Amino acid sequence: MSTTALFDLRSDTVTQPTDAMRAAMAAAPVGDDVYGEDPSVRALEERVAELVGKEAALFVPSGTQANQIALLCHTTRGDEVIVGEGAHCAFYESGAAGALAGVQLVCAGRGGLFTAEDAEALIKPTDDHCPQTRLIAIENTHNRAGGRVFPQQDVLAIAALARRRGLALHLDGARLWNAAVASGTSEATLSEAFDTVSVCFSKGLGAPVGSALCGPAPLIRRARRWRKMLGGGMRQAGIVAAGALYALEHHRARLPLDHAAARSIATALADVPGVTVLPVETNIVLIDVPGVPAARVVAAAREHGVLIGAFGPERVRAVTHMGLDPAALPGVTRALQRALGAAR
Secondary structure, three states, X not given: OOOOOOXXXXXXXXXXXXXXXXXXXXXXXXXXXXXXXXXXXHHHHHHHHHXXXXXXXXXXXXXXXXXXXXXXXXXXXXXXXXEEXXXXXHHOOXXXXXXXXXXXXXXXXXXXXXXXXXXXXXXXOOOOOOOOEEEEEEEOOEOOOXXXXXXXXXXXXXXXXXXXXXXXXXXXXXXXXXXXXXXXXXXXXXXXXXXXXEEEOOOOOXXXXXXXXXXXXXXHXXXXXXXXXXXXXXXXXXXXXXXXXXXXXXXXXXXXXXXXXXXXXXXXXXXXXXXXXXXXXXXXXXXXXXXXXXXXXXXHHHHOOEEOEEEEOOEEEEEOOOOOOHHHHHHHHHHHHHHHHHHO
């Protein structure tokens, strides 16, 4: 018998603003941010730049726009960018790298992670026949790899390669906050080796909207022009920036709860016959059900009151977030156990 879906684990983007966040947004002083006159936006930009250890930051509507602006700032049309397998900018940004920046992406390594050796093997020679490699982009944590944390020793080796070969280095840090918690390393330390860093406020932090691109002040000044060109300039944006700033200051400390919830779900599901649960490092649980279409598993989970997402032909994803009441976790895991059994 069908039941109403009570628990939404499709993504950490489904969270609702808290009452305190709504109050901060309602009280936010605002101005015209296209003129650079919104004090709430400026406060957010200054704070996030400080947290990731960069000179300046630019508030943008989405992580996709932040990543695309980074590509536009670092490359010219016809260039090539090295990314990890399944990178957000290659998989989830509607082909914007080619359509907007005019660059092609080449994937290094497997499972989202790669080494300096993997990247160096893909750098094109200086030859008129070849695109010129201009940028290496790393995603940390990596979504399609199940929220894996990119090893810092590999980041530093890739950064040394980039400097040696004259390449720029960009961090897609949409879930950088989760990487910092999981690794016990500050956001600034994780970001230090990169020329630019994008971060998201509307995933684990629970803000309703917004991301930021961080980097050197001259580059961020150019990024501001690209933002306007791409339609991302907003007027009284302080209302949403205040929500992002509230999330930044009040919700990072609770992220370990999401990681613990994901581990709890993974442990419970690992005992279901015929199911393989990938190792959990942060707040994303990937579940393989060989021989069973992902759509069938998603439908069964919905029948048992839990929303999850298809993440491949025979893989589903559950993402924990601040909207999941810890008291409800045992019921969620039992529902998923029953759903996986029913789907087989």
